[in-house]
Amino acid sequence: AVVSTQSAEEGFCNHGGTCRNTFGSFLCSCSTGFSVGEDRKCHDVNECSVESHGYLKCLVKSNLGTCLNTAGSYKCGCLSGSYTTPGHHGKECLACNCNSNGVTSKVCDSETG
Numbered sequence: 001a002v003v004s005t006q007s008a009e010e011g012f013c014n015h016g017g018t019c020r021n022t023f024g025s026f027l028c029s030c031s032t033g034f035s036v037g038e039d040r041k042c043h044d045v046n047e048c049s050v051e052s053h054g055y056l057k058c059l060v061k062s063n064l065g066t067c068l069n070t071a072g073s074y075k076c077g078c079l080s081g082s083y084t085t086p087g088h089h090g091k092e093c094l095a096c097n098c099n100s101n102g103v104t105s106k107v108c109d110s111e112t113g
Contacts, residue, residue: 015072017042033072047074057092065093 013019013028020027030042037043047054048067054074058065064082068075078084078093085094 013042015042044071059093064095
């Protein structure tokens, strides 16, 4: 059987996924942040759903951050009691805590109160 030429067209798998023709069908391989759905095409993964990677990294469960799902990724909003650093690229909130001599982190004092 011949595979439909549509399956090999650019963009068929959605979101930058690549299509590989198989005998009588096709397979999509998805980019990071996307997964194959029931229609066998690429769909965004919601990194902010409960207990997922973004949800945990943004400290949503602790009420110290928010998580915004984006196409193929996510962004954290760090709330009072947490902070982020440039090295985290907006993808992780860190909880403020006291250092060994009992003084609150300077970052937390100036950034989040």
